Amino acid sequence: MLSKVLKKDTRESAFVYAITAAGVVYAVTEACSMGKLLQCSCDNHIQDIRRDGEWEWGGCGDNVNYGYLKSKEFMDARKRKRRGDLTTRIQLHNNEAGRQAVKEFMRTVCKCHGLSGSCTLETCWRKMPIFRNVGTMLKEKFDGAIQVQSSNDGKRLETVHPTIKPPSVQDIVYSETSPNFCRRNKKVGSMGTKGRLCDPTSIGVGGCDLLCCNRGYKSETIRLRENCKCRFVWCCEVHCQTCEHDKTFNRCL
Incomplete structure (x- = not known):
């Protein structure tokens, strides 16, 4: 199913490309910081910055620039030769949006040093955002994804609707309208939502109203047997x- 979805330039495939590129940045950067790669280490470009009369010393932060470069090499390598193709331009754009979601949201983490908990010396370093937060940011970009088309000269992407602002490097873009994923359709790779577990009390994507596409759902109560009241017996x-x-x-009809 996924391979068929990725062949179309929909907002769903755009999100997959973006989150995958972000994941590569995150994994490589984390490996650098943990010393798992011989080619890189943490970012040790220390800079002393005076803030509010106190010294802030840069520590050894996450080497996101190395992770960014490796993600770009890995994700964009096969696409660079066909930059004039609309699909290629869209995929390259969404790859970059995923990488930016990690790079642009780096956070500053500080630790105080001193006797009795005083902060006579403050060591700070740059750290990657929590990946769940990266996913949340990209999900917001997915919800506000911009439909684009190729410009007349084929050198850039422009919005289909002229009233919408041109996409920034952080935006997720697509060109094709998403198929109806509610019903099973082998041609588009959709398994449909029939039989999916849902939550009747939720108004989110996992709620029965939305997930079941207003078809309704059926409830089934099952008696389960599970281990409980476990205790350790020596030895x-x-x-x-x-x-x-x-x-x-609860399952969708």
């Missing part, structure tokens, strides 16, 4: 009781 066993409880599952 060396774990004894558990078996508890039964009812659990309701």
Whole structure:
């Protein structure tokens, strides 16, 4: 299913490319900081900055520039030869949006040093954002994705609707309208949402109203048997009781 979806320039494929590029940046940068790669280490470009009369000493931060370069090499390598193609331009743009989601949202982390908890010396370094936050930012970009087309000279992307601002490097872009993922459709690679578990109390994407595409859902209560009241017995066993409880599952029709 995923391979068919990625062949189209929809907002869903745009998000996949962006989050994948961000993931490569994150993984490589993290590996550098942990000393797992011989080619790089943490970012040790120390700069002394005076702030409010106190010294702030730059520590050894996450080497996001190295992660960025490796992500660019890995994700963009096969696309560079076909830059004039609309699909290629869109994919390269979304790759960059994913990388920017990590690079542009680096955070400053500081640690105080001194006797009795005083902050006579403050060491600060740059650290990557939490990846869940990166995903949240890209999801917001997905919700506000901009539909684009190739310019007349084929050298840039421009918006389909002239009233919408041109996409920035952080924006996610697409050119094709998304297919209807509510129903099963092998041609577009959609498995549909029939049988999907949903939450009838949620108004989000996992809620029954949205996920079931207003088709309704059915509820089924099942009695489950699970280990409970476990205790450690010296030495060396774990004894558990078996508890039964009812659990309701809601599935889309």
